[in-house]
Amino acid sequence: MTDQPLIDLLKKLTLEEKIGQLLQLAAPFFEGTGTDGQITGPMASMGITEDIVKHTGSVLGLSGAKETIAAQQAHMKKNRLGIPLLVMADIIHGYKTIFPVPLAIGCSWDMEAAERSAEIAAAEASAAGVHVTFSPMVDLVRDPRWGRVMETTGEDAYLNGEFARAFVRGYQGKDLKHDLTRLAACVKHFAAYGAGEGGRDYNTVDMSERQMREYYLPAYQAALDEGAELVMTAFNTVDGIPAAGNKRLMRDLLRQEWGFQGVVISDWGAVKEMIPHGVAADEAEAACKAMLAGVDIEMMTTCYENHLKELVESGEIEEALIDEAVLRILQLKQKLGLFDRPFRGADPDRERDIVMSAEHRQAAREIATKSCVLLKNDSVLPLNREQKVAVIGPFAQNGDILGPWSWLGSKDETVQLIDGLKSKTDASRILTAEGSGIETVTEEQLEEALRTARHADVIVLALGEHSDMSGEAGSRADIRLPQAQLKLTARLKAAGKPMVAVLFNGRPLDLHGIYDVADAVLEAWYPGTEGGAAVADLLYGDRNPSGRLTMSFPFAVGQVPVYYNHFNTGRPQGVPDAQVRYVSQYLDIPNEPLYPFGYGLGYTTFGYSNPAISSGVMTVDQPLTVTVHVTNTGSVAGEEVVQLYVRDLSGEVVRPVKELKDFRKIKLQPGETQEVSFQLTEEQLRYHHADLAFASDAGKFSVFVGANSRDVQELEFRLDK
Structure with missing residues (x-):
């Protein structure tokens, strides 16, 4: 189908039908979903009628091939012209087979792994009838108090962009129309959602345009360059205007400057939220501003449905704007092949065969082993299979290791840590005690834990956050582990046994009371369906940890935001002849994070020479x-992430002390040496100047190469222009 038939179809639509295409409703509104289209409770308060539902263009939250087929059949019978629904869902790090959260995948520094995770998620979701995923989320993050850091890949614009491309490739493949195992990708949240003040979700964002272009926009652009079909607006303000009503952001920058021709969708309720934001007096003004800004689909509020017709009739909105939005939606449906195959990839037989298949679970296990980061190891790991191991803590026997946005993931089908460890050795060598709850502890639990520990050779402490403690609306001011778990850790130290802390969480934590007490610390994040098996692979040395941090771990929450590519200031620490007090520093803690960007250990060591x-x-x-x-330089094979950073020593505007420009992931046998080579170009030295021109500066530069952003060797060069 070419655009002309779509234009002809558009001409047949009434204004009401056009507006319906701009509305997205949740699954319970539709027949065939188990609710028979019954509109009850809070949803009825939206004033949704059967007429509105039959005109609606897209649905979110449908699950399962049988349900999506039934809902599509029922909808197309009622829709006057038989226009199929777009089925959208939050497939963030897996459909049913759950992979590590995106922040963990970021720590793999492995683009093939990221692409494979998205490919498998798309295969499972498409078999269940989903067409569009609200992923990847590419928001740059510097504040671990924000719960949604788990959904990003970290604090570096270049690395986030590389992962954005990988996820889009995995979801979309090369031919959405004919490859029914793929999904259309929706990059989010445009723009700068990760920079909310105080790390508080939905909060104000206020930054210069230069800062936004330099650090926050590149990953969105990378996703669009890779072909992402949709963009989701952010909840936050950008330059004082909520993103869903920000014409300069959506039309001027996204559409005109970047040339994006795809669909823009609001986040849940974001159009109507312009009222509490204080830029719209009522729903009609919110609808007007969103349409003028270029939002094509309004998700789960009815400002468009209730007011666009009157806005057209009054002349405040040109119907041509609505036509443009509807045509983009129809074009997406055409790209997905829905006019020819309205059920697209939905197939109960294929769904049964591939969802949670052994192949997919093995891929999840493999990616989880690459995503964990060994932060500390005082000769305790790997474990010996002859040792008696006491597995203690609220995550010893807990399936809540999938993390937020594991929509259809099953805790019951998740490999728990205790089961993973028992698969590695005689089960009689694995002892266990709960020790504490996630946020509660009793004296009886502590005594039982101590008794159990005394019978073991080594303690594995399974600690972390409940999944509700991070993710959307999961902001926390205190990012230490709950006091109950810190109390358990301190009590077990009295057993005098080697102690390994395994952390299941969605953000960098303040690790005081853990890193200074435990002999080893493994950051497992939320590792997904095969998490317990993957962690056991690492603890017993069947796999060598290779993950490296893509977000700094603060020394204390008072440093936040703390990130590696900060500015030097005019009074940096360590300047010769400076008065010690009058420099940019804290009096009570270091400036540096506890663990820097790029950091991670393994069971071998690497030496760098001859830069x-x-x-x-x-x-x-x-x-x-x-x-x-x-x-x-160690005794076992291992993988190293060799990292290249650059500093512009004298820019037109202040430049960061380091910026990641490239990396290589290499595998070396014991004693093996490899020469690692990087090509550095003038283009990689460009940045946004005061007038927003994207250019480089002639002058001196430092180039750093090493194992992380802190431990590097420095060289110098000059750029002549």
């Missing part, structure tokens, strides 16, 4: 080659 640069001068036409020798 070299091909020339002391770069030109626009002559890039440089940076090399370093990396040697596995």
Whole structure:
């Protein structure tokens, strides 16, 4: 179907039918969903009628091939022109087979793994009848108090962009119309949602346009360059205007400057939320501003439905704007092949065969092992299979390790830590005690834990956050583990046994009371369906930890936001001859994070030597080659993430102390040395100047190569222009 038939179809629609295409409702409104389209409770208060439902263009929250087919059949019978629904859902890190949360996948530094996770999620969801996923979320984050950091890949714009591309490739493939195992990707949340003040969800964002373009926009643009079909608006303000009503952001930047031709959808209720934001007096004004800004689909509020017709009739909105929005929606339905195959990939037989298949579970296990980060190890790990291990803590026998946005994930089908460990050795060598709840503890629990620990050779402490403690609306001011778990950790220290802390959580934590007490710390994040098996693989040394942090762990919450690519200030610490007090510092804690961006350990060690640069001068036409020798200086094979950073020593505007420009993930056998080579170009040195021009500066630069953003070796060069 070409655009002309779509234009012809558009001409047949009444204004009411056009407006219906701009509305997205949740599954319970529709027949065939188990509710028979009965509109009850809070949903009835929205004033939704059967006439509105039959005109509606998209639905969110349908699940299962049988249900999606039934709902689509019922809808197309009632819709006058038989226009199929778009079925959308939050497939964030897996459909039924749950992968590690995106922040954990980010810590793999493995684009193939990220793409594979999205490919499998798309295959399962498409078999269940889903067409569009509200993913990837590419918001740059610097504040771990914000619960949704678990849904991003970290604090670096370049790395986030690479992951954005990988997720889009995995979801969409190369041919959405004919490859029925793929989903259309919706990149979110446009824009700068991750920069809310105080780390509080839905909160105000206020930054310069230069800051936004330099750090927050690149990952969205990378996703769109890779072909993402939709963009979701953010809840927050941008330059004082809520994103859902921000014409400069959506029409001027997204559509005109970047040339985006796809569908823009609001987040849940975001159009109507312009009223409490204080930029719309009522629903009619909210509808007007959202349409003028270029929002095509309003999710789960009815400002468009209730007011666009009157706005057209009064002349405040041109019907041509509505036509443009509807045409974009019809074009997406065409790209997905829905006019030819309204049920698309929905197939109960395929769904039964592939959802939670052994192949998909094995992929989830593999990616989880790559995503965990070993933060500390004082010669305790890997465990010996002859040791007696006391597995203690609220996550020892707990399926709540899937994390937020694991929509259809089953805790009952999740491999718990205790089961993973028992699969590695004689079950009699694995002892267990609850020790504490996640937020509560009794003296009886502590005594039982201590008794159990005394019978063991080593303690594995399974600690973390309940999944509701992070994710959307999961902001926390105190990002330490709950006091109950800190009390348990301190009590078990008295047993005098080696102690390994395994952390299941969705954000970087303040680890005081853990890292300074435990002999080893493994950050497992929320590792997904195969989490217990993957963690056991790592603890027993069947896999060597290779994850590296993509978000800094603060020394204390008072540092937040803390991130590696900060500015130097005019009074940095360590300046010769500076008065010690009068520099930019805290009097009571270090400036540096506890664990920096890029950090992670394994069961071997790596040495860096002979860093070299091909020339002391770069030109626009002559890039440089940076090399370093990396040697596995330990006794087992291991993977290292070799990282390249750059600093512009004298920019037109202040530049960060380091910026990641490239990396290589290499695997070395014991004693093996590899020369790792990077090409550095003038284009990689460009940034947004005061006038927003994107260009480089002639002058001196430092280039750093090493194992993380802190432990690097430095070289210098000059850019001549």
